[in-house]
Amino acid sequence: MDHFxxxxxxxxxxxxxxxxxxxxxxxxxxxDAVSRIxxxxxxxxxxxxxxxxxxxxxxxxxxxxxFGATESNPSWLExxxxxxxxxxxxxSLKPGFAADxxxxxxxxxxxxxxxxxxxxxxxxxxxxEIYKSVAPLxxxxxxxxxxxxxxxxxxxxxxxxxxxxxxxAALGYSKIKxxxxxxxxxxxxxxxxxxxxxxxxxxxxxxxxxxxxxxFIKEAGCIPHLYGIIKDDFxxxxxxxxxxxxxxxxxxxxxxxSVGARDFTIDVLNKIEKSEILAxxxxxxxxxxxxxxxxxxxxxxxxxxxxxxxxxxxKIVVLPFLNKLKGANNVFENKLMIPAKLSRNIASTxxxxxxxxIRLIKKDNxxxxxxxxxxxxxxxxxxxxxxxxxxxxxxEGMEKxxxxxxxxx
Amino acid sequence: MDHFxxxxxxxxxxxxxxxxxxxxxxxxxxxDAVSRIxxxxxxxxxxxxxxxxxxxxxxxxxxxxxFGATESNPSWLExxxxxxxxxxxxxSLKPGFAADxxxxxxxxxxxxxxxxxxxxxxxxxxxxEIYKSVAPLxxxxxxxxxxxxxxxxxxxxxxxxxxxxxxxAALGYSKIKxxxxxxxxxxxxxxxxxxxxxxxxxxxxxxxxxxxxxxFIKEAGCIPHLYGIIKDDFxxxxxxxxxxxxxxxxxxxxxxxSVGARDFTIDVLNKIEKSEILAxxxxxxxxxxxxxxxxxxxxxxxxxxxxxxxxxxxKIVVLPFLNKLKGANNVFENKLMIPAKLSRNIASTxxxxxxxxIRLIKKDNxxxxxxxxxxxxxxxxxxxxxxxxxxxxxxEGMEKxxxxxxxxx
Numbered sequence: 001m002d003h004f005x006x007x008x009x010x011x012x013x014x015x016x017x018x019x020x021x022x023x024x025x026x027x028x029x030x031x032d033a034v035s036r037i038x039x040x041x042x043x044x045x046x047x048x049x050x051x052x053x054x055x056x057x058x059x060x061x062x063x064x065x066x067f068g069a070t071e072s073n074p075s076w077l078e079x080x081x082x083x084x085x086x087x088x089x090x091x092s093l094k095p096g097f098a099a100d101x102x103x104x105x106x107x108x109x110x111x112x113x114x115x116x117x118x119x120x121x122x123x124x125x126x127x128x129e130i131y132k133s134v135a136p137l138x139x140x141x142x143x144x145x146x147x148x149x150x151x152x153x154x155x156x157x158x159x160x161x162x163x164x165x166x167x168x169a170a171l172g173y174s175k176i177k178x179x180x181x182x183x184x185x186x187x188x189x190x191x192x193x194x195x196x197x198x199x200x201x202x203x204x205x206x207x208x209x210x211x212x213x214x215x216f217i218k219e220a221g222c223i224p225h226l227y228g229i230i231k232d233d234f235x236x237x238x239x240x241x242x243x244x245x246x247x248x249x250x251x252x253x254x255x256x257x258s259v260g261a262r263d264f265t266i267d268v269l270n271k272i273e274k275s276e277i278l279a280x281x282x283x284x285x286x287x288x289x290x291x292x293x294x295x296x297x298x299x300x301x302x303x304x305x306x307x308x309x310x311x312x313x314x315k316i317v318v319l320p321f322l323n324k325l326k327g328a329n330n331v332f333e334n335k336l337m338i339p340a341k342l343s344r345n346i347a348s349t350x351x352x353x354x355x356x357x358i359r360l361i362k363k364d365n366x367x368x369x370x371x372x373x374x375x376x377x378x379x380x381x382x383x384x385x386x387x388x389x390x391x392x393x394x395x396e397g398m399e400k401x402x403x404x405x406x407x408x409x
Numbered sequence: 410m411d412h413f414x415x416x417x418x419x420x421x422x423x424x425x426x427x428x429x430x431x432x433x434x435x436x437x438x439x440x441d442a443v444s445r446i447x448x449x450x451x452x453x454x455x456x457x458x459x460x461x462x463x464x465x466x467x468x469x470x471x472x473x474x475x476f477g478a479t480e481s482n483p484s485w486l487e488x489x490x491x492x493x494x495x496x497x498x499x500x501s502l503k504p505g506f507a508a509d510x511x512x513x514x515x516x517x518x519x520x521x522x523x524x525x526x527x528x529x530x531x532x533x534x535x536x537x538e539i540y541k542s543v544a545p546l547x548x549x550x551x552x553x554x555x556x557x558x559x560x561x562x563x564x565x566x567x568x569x570x571x572x573x574x575x576x577x578a579a580l581g582y583s584k585i586k587x588x589x590x591x592x593x594x595x596x597x598x599x600x601x602x603x604x605x606x607x608x609x610x611x612x613x614x615x616x617x618x619x620x621x622x623x624x625f626i627k628e629a630g631c632i633p634h635l636y637g638i639i640k641d642d643f644x645x646x647x648x649x650x651x652x653x654x655x656x657x658x659x660x661x662x663x664x665x666x667s668v669g670a671r672d673f674t675i676d677v678l679n680k681i682e683k684s685e686i687l688a689x690x691x692x693x694x695x696x697x698x699x700x701x702x703x704x705x706x707x708x709x710x711x712x713x714x715x716x717x718x719x720x721x722x723x724k725i726v727v728l729p730f731l732n733k734l735k736g737a738n739n740v741f742e743n744k745l746m747i748p749a750k751l752s753r754n755i756a757s758t759x760x761x762x763x764x765x766x767i768r769l770i771k772k773d774n775x776x777x778x779x780x781x782x783x784x785x786x787x788x789x790x791x792x793x794x795x796x797x798x799x800x801x802x803x804x805e806g807m808e809k810x811x812x813x814x815x816x817x818x
């Protein structure tokens with residue numbers, strides 16, 4: 001058993017991101033693809049919309065035919081026909097002519113713009129007066145204006161939001177190739193920990209970390225597997241850890257990650273075949289007693305037992321690695337920061353990175369970041385928090401009123 | 410058929426939120442509850458942690474026994490015993506005594522604090538030297554310090570994030586009561602619209618809105634039902650709309666929502682039993698041709714066919730109503746805004762609320778909001794966007810450098 005930490009900085013740990021592998025791929029229905037990570041570049045196989053298309057109800061025209069038209073001096077145009085939606089117009093348009101068209105309709109050959117119906121008066125079945133001129137391509141989307149055939153429109157590693165899903169639909173992808181969702185094993189350890197369904201006697205406490213970690217894993221679009229609660233027993237912990245290692249893509253053990261007599265996690269991780277301990281201790285607070293290990297291509301984590309520490313370490317340290325495993329280009333997607341003003345002075349210890357729980361408060365149309373004080377064993381400090389504030393290792397403190405960037409929870 | 414809009418402001422439409430109903434409730438496993446909306450207040454049925462608990466490995470002591478202890482003048486304490494994890498200590502502690510304890514252990518009666526092991530030296534099996542004094546409750550969480558029995562700890566209508574899930578676990582909720590997930594029917598209409606699996610000929614375009622809307626609905630934790638593409642035909646649209654109305658909790662029809670000859674949505678919604686048209690036209694851009702109708706307690710929406718307009722209207726107008734239906738207290742949860750600086754001047758039309766697509770760019774540690782120009786029929790303008798900027802109806806424009814708040818997409 002190690003009796004001392006082998007502490008790494010957060011930066012040193014994060015450097016391992018570059019040589020982390022990612023999941024295999026699978027094909028899913030487009031309706032199931034939202035929030036998944038695209039596993040291949042998508043190239044436009046056709047122009048979108050693919051034809052010159054009206055964006056207003058009105059009249060398709062050759063724009064020059066309307067130049068100079070005003071309320072007092074309208075242009076008079078002859079009706080060449082009507083465009084049926086979803087069909088190719090059977091006629092083409094000469095200057096001096098107009099065609100009745102609805103939003104989304106295909107402009108007839110010769111037309112380069114659409115006059116909104118509000119700026120026209122139909123004189124009879126054969127003619128219309130135009131009260132406002134239009135420029136070429138006004139109220140029109142041109143054939144390849146949205147996307148041109150051959151263009152790479154969506155890149156491998158992109159998280160598919162609804163607009164990207166819509167674009168894939170436009171290109172005919174009823175199914176789409178994405179990275180598989182990582183499965184993450186969760187083990188809780190500690191003689192004092194009991195199952196959520198049990199009633200704790202004095203000295204015992206229900207398992208919290210399995211549930212908070214599973215929640216974060218689900219939020220990240222991955223699949224949690226709860227391996228239950230293991231007593232502080234080397235062999236029992238090793239057996240379950242081996243099982244989780246074989247069955248899942250990443251393993252989290254919460255509790256027993258420090259250097260005390262009952263902290264078996266480091267010994268267990270050392271015993272996993274071909275394992276390498278990359279860090280025992282990270283210079284962050286909360287969360288110092290964190291173990292980061294690797295076996296073959298799989299990562300194993302020993303997370304602190306303290307409920308807040310476990311959540312902070314997951315969010316700040318584990319999640320970027322999980323995002324890499326998911327295949328995401330942007331592994332720090334959780335770091336879309338919210339700028340705010342610090343509501344009070346805050347002290348910090350040099351030589352470690354602090355992650356302070358923050359409540360966001362709107363006052364006089366300004367957003368303030370209010371530090372939540374309280375021990376890292378108190379779950380209420382996370383329940384009250386909207387985000388985390390990182391204070392760098394060389395900073396002694398921050399002053400009230402300074403601009404800060406909050407990592408949303 | 411109405412030939413004119415009956416335009417309402419966004420504010421007028423939003424006033425209907427107050428008398429919107431919400432879903433019934435169901436009980437789900439705690440592991441399935443993340444991101445769901447809690448449907449009842451949760452009261453702490455016990456103190457948490459429920460006993461005086463060590464937050465460090467070390468020695469439980471009566472703090473006064475350590476007062477004045479320094480490296481050069483340590484306190485010498487007698488060992489009263491060892492605390493076994495998860496068990497009630499079988500002894501109590503008198504001043505002058507210490508008990509060996511691990512993180513998470515229960516303090517023996519008489520002890521009020523823990524000295525970190527790093528600040529001690531064990532002399533022999535029966536005594537220890539303390540090199541640093543501790544204050545009462547230092548390195549300890551007191552019995553009801555996290556939550557006290559009887560306290561309302563989670564409120565009805567709250568969205569359950571991982572910390573809340575953890576708290577529910579601590580209180581013994583292996584199952585939890587939440588609001589049911591709304592099911593939302595989606596109908597696309599337009600003679601030019603074809604299924605994603607078909608190849609569009611000239612004048613035709615694949616269905617995009619069904620997929621973008623389904624994506625947003627899934628992101629919101631609700632269940633989309635695609636009713637497919639209906640031609641511009643009153644009876645066909647009425648039949649499918651009635652079916653969707655009976656089978657789902659909210660209905661969205663995209664396309665045919667304007668006032669043209671082919672826009673049947675308003676007539677169809679007028680024909681739904683006991684329906685009331687609350688707005689035909691909302692003074693927002695993009696998205697003016699939006700219909701908002703109600704029948705019994707159910708909402709029906711006619712959304713614009715333009716792909717960007719349909720997404721913006723969903724995000725800005727429909728989503729708060731869907732959140733209300735979901736049972737959420739915070740129906741504007743999508744409005745957690747990101748402050749940024751406008752990268753260029755931007756003009757706006759008075760008398761309507763504009764929603765400008767925005768790309769967020771980090772430069773010199775400042776976040777800039779860059780407006781994305783382009784027609785609202787171009788899906789690429791949404792694919793490039795990170796969020797939306799609202800410009801109020803009485804504002805003519807905004808200047809480069811002004812502080813703005815971006816609604817994330």
